[in-house]
Amino acid sequence: MNLVECINSVLKEAYNFLVTKLVKTIIYRLNELFTRKRAKDEAHINAGHVFCELVTSELHANQGALGNI
Numbered sequence: 513m514n515l516v517e518c519i520n521s522v523l524k525e526a527y528n529f530l531v532t533k534l535v536k537t538i539i540y541r542l543n544e545l546f547t548r549k550r551a552k553d554e555a556h557i558n559a560g561h562v563f564c565e566l567v568t569s570e571l572h573a574n575q576g577a578l579g580n581i
Contacts, residue, residue: 518545522542522545
């Protein structure tokens, strides 16, 4: 579902474009998206984190739950 929402946001303003213009717009916007995500992930890795924030929070929650057993 997230992929569909991502593609819809990329195509939101491009629905009246010619096919070549549409493809170029998709490539440009996806490149922009992946560049932002790569910078965020590199900063996360350089900070010494092994897992993403969601996995880390789940691991901490599970460790807390194990302490209650």
